[in-house]
Amino acid sequence: MxxxxxxxxxxxxxxxxxxxxxxxxxxxxxxxxxxxxxxxxxxxxxxxxxxxxxxxxxxxxxxxxxxxxxxxxxxxxxxxxxxxxxxxxxxxxxxxxxxxxxxxxxxxxxxxxxxxxLTALRTAATSAMAARHLAPKGVTTMAMIGNGAQAEFQALAMKALLGIKTVRLYDIDPQATEKTRRNLTGSGLELITCNTAQAAIEGAGIITTCTADKQYATILTDNMVGAGVHINAIGGDCPGKTELHKDILLRADTFVEYSPQTRIEGEIQQMAEDYPVTELWQVVSGATAGRRDQNQITLFDSVGFAxxxxxxxxxxxxxxxxxxxxxxxxxxxxxxxxxxxxxxxxxxx
Amino acid sequence: MxxxxxxxxxxxxxxxxxxxxxxxxxxxxxxxxxxxxxxxxxxxxxxxxxxxxxxxxxxxxxxxxxxxxxxxxxxxxxxxxxxxxxxxxxxxxxxxxxxxxxxxxxxxxxxxxxxxxLTALRTAATSAMAARHLAPKGVTTMAMIGNGAQAEFQALAMKALLGIKTVRLYDIDPQATEKTRRNLTGSGLELITCNTAQAAIEGAGIITTCTADKQYATILTDNMVGAGVHINAIGGDCPGKTELHKDILLRADTFVEYSPQTRIEGEIQQMAEDYPVTELWQVVSGATAGRRDQNQITLFDSVGFAxxxxxxxxxxxxxxxxxxxxxxxxxxxxxxxxxxxxxxxxxxx
CATH class of the missing domain: 3.30.1780.10 (ornithine cyclodeaminase, domain 1)
Structure with missing residues (x-):
């Protein structure tokens, strides 16, 4: 049969x-x-x-x-x-x-x-959704530190949702930056190649970090970050993998997706277990304020959630x-x- | 392009x-x-x-x-x-x-x-592997209570691995038994249709229960089960779903796959948290005896493990x-x- x-x-x-x-x-x-x-x-x-x-x-x-x-x-x-x-x-x-x-x-x-x-798209969409609640009003420039597979999606999401006009690119590997610049040519974004992370964040109201090393790295140190910015930290996303110096966290208000997961995987794995954070849904639902003033440093400690x-x-x-x-x-x-x-x-x- | x-x-x-x-x-x-x-x-x-x-x-x-x-x-x-x-x-x-x-x-x-x-096949293979260590020596007859999708696989695995010759079938729905009998015709197994669970277990050295209701059911009561049998309990496999009366468990030596999971899902969810069980791998590896004597009742409280x-x-x-x-x-x-x-x-x- x-x-x-x-x-x-x-x-x-x-x-x-x-x-x-x-x-x-x-x-x-x-x-x-x-x-x-x-x-x-x-x-x-x-x-x-x-x-x-x-x-x-x-x-x-x-x-x-x-x-x-x-x-x-x-x-x-x-x-x-x-x-x-x-x-x-x-x-x-x-x-x-x-x-x-x-x-x-x-x-x-x-x-x-x-x-x-789809993960690349939803990660960028989530970042931009968070930034819409947390970034300073009228922001037009973002820094993109780490120009890997996620970089173009981040830039386009910030453009589409927040009206970002200028993206300042930096990667430890210039070829990665060149790839990102090439892919975004014609997107309507102004693209500026930078030689250091410090140079990339100059004048940026949104700083996105998205590097991939599995280690405690310090992509941003405290003295690099001025008042009134929104940090969108994507790359610190598993135990033993962070991107920000602890002192930045202490000056920022930290927003997370789901705190039990972020305490294991996010930037806040460097902090005490009861380190104060706000879950993003509380802001989205209107229960809590997002950005309170123009000088505040907001941090979206993003690890990706189900x-x-x-x-x-x-x-x-x-x-x-x-x-x-x-x-x-x-x-x-x-x-x-x-x-x-x-x-x-x-x-x- | x-x-x-x-x-x-x-x-x-x-x-x-x-x-x-x-x-x-x-x-x-x-x-x-x-x-x-x-x-x-x-x-x-x-x-x-x-x-x-x-x-x-x-x-x-x-x-x-x-x-x-x-x-x-x-x-x-x-x-x-x-x-x-x-x-x-x-x-x-x-x-x-x-x-x-x-x-x-x-x-x-x-x-x-x-x-x-593949799950139907591996479940039957696991049952037969356990029975090879736990069933009485020389067993030739099994009872199959619950004649759903798993029944034929169980019967053939017990035939192939233990030399079972006779399968006594019972299901609350006679059509399920008829389906199983039809599918196993020509397999070389002697098939006996029974009208009650009690009738099915007569003379059976292996009693397999595999019913699907999500509830605390009592497919087997204590007075039905004699000495020297091996019970292969498949259907009690999630919280709120069991097949055996508690008193049978008290007379049997219980073998499980992975006790933290079985205590949540298996027959032993009816028992105290420290109810003594043996993990099957301990028997397989030779660290612990399986069946110790011909009068012992052994119970494989199977829920399926990763x-x-x-x-x-x-x-x-x-x-x-x-x-x-x-x-x-x-x-x-x-x-x-x-x-x-x-x-x-x-x-x-």
Whole structure:
């Protein structure tokens, strides 16, 4: 007997890397960044309904593999993501990811998708969403320290959501800066290549740090940072990996995604366990003020949280509807009689 | 510019449900059950090297969605699995699953595969592996209480690994028993349909319970179970879901996979937190005796553990080699220059 065709219930819509790229261009990168920020902000406003847990990390000498699940009671999402700073030397991505959306009531998957690109987009969207609440009013210049895979996404998100006009670029490797400059040429942003981190932050109202070394690094020292800036710290995102000198933290007001996770992974791993922080959802929901005055230093100690991936996955799932872009993946066994799994196997012989 | 082809590094071998069925028939079901039991036993012998954590469960009124990660330091594996007893009424599987194998040193996936079928196979292989250490010598008859999707796999594993000749079938729904009998006709097993659980266990040296209700049920009561049997309890596998009366546990010696998880999910959730149990790996490694005498009641309080999935995934990965059965999935973004993720996206326009 020939193999029976899987039932429709057995198929899970799958978005490959190529399909994700087509979807991004179909929507437009800047539009997508704005819409993603909106989706994330909307979910941050209903923070209470989500199952929240620090991500489940498997650490090794070379990096970390993490699972990031969450659920709002109707939809469940998780992301698989790795972080391997040494990968780049082998021609591999530091961060790769894929994710899944499922129906809570049945446990059946709704969507399986690449998330390397989607994580880059949602990380930038989250940064810009936070900056919209925390950066000084009327900011037009940002410093981008660390010009790796995340740099262009950050610059475009800050442009699209905050009207940033000038990006001051610095990386320890000039080729990385050159790559970023080349990719952003034609974006409408003024691009300034800087030779030091100090030079990059001159006149910048937003300072984004996004470097990848797995070590306690000091990308910014205290005397470099003046009053009235917003620091968007992306790269301190796992135990043993920070970017900012402790003294900067002491002068800043620190905002985080989910404090139990950030205390493990973020810049504040350098601080005492009860170091005061504000969770960003409190600002988004209006319960707490964001920036209070123009001289305040605000710090978004961002490590990435499961709810951002949930929002991004749901957004992609909605946007796919009617495009015909996804393909069907036969990943769920679904015999006609659910108890007859063995019969399905037997008939396939 | 046309979309560039993904690099070879971007492809992850994928095993669909149809491909898994072909692989099973290529190897042979009973051979595969024996080899899977061998792979699981080999990994239980090196228990110490694994990262172990109770699975991460997201509970709802309708069921549970779980992530089950583990790693031996070189290879990382996780499984996504749901358990929704009410699914069957909607024509859906109670349990569906898929899983991933990845390289710890890079975080890059090695294999993505359906695991609904593979979970059924590894669960039966684990049961039979445990029974090989715990069941009375020379046992030829088993009772199979609960004739759902797992039943035939259990019967064939006990046949292949222990030489079981007779299976006494009982289910609250006679159609389930009829389905199981039909599927096992021609397997070489003598099949006896029973009208009660009590009738099913008559003369059986192994009693397997595998029912799916999410509730505290009492499939077996104390006075039903005589001396000298091995109870293989599969269905008590999440909080609020048990199958055995507490008094049976008190007369039995209880063996578990990983006690921190089993105390949450297994039959022993009915007992005190310090209720004495033996972890199966201790028996497998020879550190502790399994069955001590012919009158002892042994109980394998099985809930399923991540290492069993790790073993099954690695086995499938090895067996696929050279078969050409898997397909390549473009799920990992991999630009030529790993820092040039944005450039890859841009060039796809």
């Amino acid at each position: 020939s193999a029976p065709q899987p039932s429709a219930k057995a198929f899970v819509p799958f978005v490959s890397v190529e399909t994700m790229m087509r979807l991004v261009h179909h929507i437009g990168i800047e539009t997508m960044l704005v819409e993603l920020a909106g989706a994330i902000e909307a979910d941050f406003r209903r923070w209470d309904v989500f199952d929240k847990t620090p991500r489940i990390a498997s650490h090794s000498n070379d990096g970390v593999i993490e699972l990031m699940p969450t659920s709002d009671g109707e939809i469940y999402a998780f992301k698989y993501v790795n972080g391997h700073p040494k990968n780049m030397a082998q021609g591999l991505q530091t961060v790769t990811a894929f994710g899944l959306l499922a129906q809570v009531s049945t446990g059946y998957p709704l969507l399986l998708t690449e998330m390397t690109l 709810i951002e991936d949930f929002s991004a996955l749901r957004y992609v799932h909605q946007k796919l509807s009617g495009t015909g872009l996804s393909q069907d993946l036969d990943i769920i066994a679904d015999p006609d009689d659910p108890r007859d799994l063995f019969g399905m196997l037997q008939r396939a012989k | 046309s979309a560039p082809q993904p690099s070879a590094k971007a492809f992850v071998p994928f095993v669909s449900v149809e491909t898994m069925m072909r692989l099973v028939h290529h190897i042979g079901i009973e051979t595969m059950l024996v080899e899977l039991a061998g792979a699981i036993e080999a990994d239980f012998r090196r228990w110490d090297v694994f990262d172990k954590t109770p699975r991460i469960a997201s509970h709802s009124n309708d069921g549970v969605i779980e992530l089950m990660p583990t790693s031996d330091g070189e290879i990382y594996a996780f499984k996504y699995v749901n358990g929704h007893p009410k699914n069957m009424a909607q024509g859906l599987q109670t349990v569906t699953a898929f899983g991933l194998l990845a390289q710890v040193s890079t975080g890059y996936p090695l294999l993505l595969t359906e695991m609904t079928l 290492i069993e999935d790790f073993s099954a995934l690695r086995y499938v990965h090895q067996k696929l080699s050279g078969t050409g059965l898997s397909q390549d999935l473009d799920i990992i973004a991999d630009p030529d220059d790993p820092r040039d993720l944005f450039g890859m996206l841009q060039r796809a326009k």
